[in-house]
Amino acid sequence: MSDGPPPHRALLPDGRLHLQDGPIDLVIGLEGDRAAVLAAREAAWRSLHGVLAGLIEELPLLRAPLLGRLPELRHPVARRMAEAAWPYRAQFVTPMVAVAGAVAEHVVAAIAAIPGISVAHVNNGGDIALHLSPASCLRVGLMEGPEAAGPDGLAVIRGDGAVRGIATSGWRGRSFSLGIADAVTVVALGAAQADAAASIIANAVDVEHAAVIRRPAESLDPDSDLGGLPVTVDVGALPPELAAMALDRGTACAEALLGRGLILGACLRLQGQVRLSGLLALGDEVSASHS
Incomplete structure (x- = not known):
């Protein structure tokens, strides 16, 4: 070719x-x-x-x-x-x-x-x-979602640390998601690792509720690799306790991936609630702040 x-x-x-x-x-x-x-x-x-x-x-x-x-x-x-x-x-x-x-x-x-x-x-x-x-650093804005006017958090990545990849996934992003996260941002050793993990964690941020609307992926894009799996197309206002439950499920997934060495940190967001894991919580090689 x-x-x-x-x-x-x-x-x-x-x-x-x-x-x-x-x-x-x-x-x-x-x-x-x-x-x-x-x-x-x-x-x-x-x-x-x-x-x-x-x-x-x-x-x-x-x-x-x-x-x-x-x-x-x-x-x-x-x-x-x-x-x-x-x-x-x-x-x-x-x-x-x-x-x-x-x-x-x-x-x-x-x-x-x-x-x-x-x-x-x-x-x-x-x-x-x-x-x-090794002597350099990079400041990366953390967004609540793709429609946000600007970042409301900051991650500072140091050149002498291990982070070399950042990725964000969620139901409002450009790719389909099985979950309801507004945004899951992951830092990892590389961008491909971060990309895969962000999608997996975002899928885990999930609950069933009438405000969550799903459609088969193939009905939205006949070429989607997700086939007939139900992907999220809209998330209305959720009771805060249900949003917290969904974030807890996603955080458990992120912690499991941290334990396996697949990611270095994660930031999970849903309807104004935030969870931080790994380096994004500890401020070691990456320091994170939120307004």
Whole structure:
């Protein structure tokens, strides 16, 4: 299969790089000496060329649920996706659960190979891959949901720590969710890991109530990897105790993933209530604050 036309690229007014290829839409921030930044922009653009075509070629396997063994995938991004989803194979999961984070991770790896880059962040629709030198730090806003006017919390990620991936999932995001979380933000060793875990935890934030409306995924998108599974399309006002119960279920899931070493921290939000786990609660390698 041909790699197709090269990705669109443009510089944003603030100096960040915008790369777009079909549904892949990246915003990339870079810090370093000028020559390194110019080389990193080129490396990022080149690394994205052919990714979409490669994933489309293996799409049947990427949309199939993981079962007894890892699928034999050729593209490095496809393999990242499957490896990030693999720990959750005891439940219904496909490699698509980690697609955004895996693409961001692929691009940041190309950037990290350029000497002289101190900070790089590749944002793929809210799933972010990081490259940080040991002396650097990055401040990341925490949002209550995609409709929020701006962040109401802050995570400070230090370069001498372990966090290199951030992802957010929830029923109001761009991907379908089985749960009712407004937003679940996860920090992890990598973006693909964070992407998969954020979806799994967001699915666990759940209760049954008349205010929760669900529809089969395939009725909303015939190509969805979730098939006939009921996904959340609306969540009305819940009794505070039920919202707390849903968050408790999600927090239990997050704590279990922390225990397995699959994530480093999580922030769960639902209708004004917040739960923090791991580094986001302890303020160790990541310090978090909320207004």
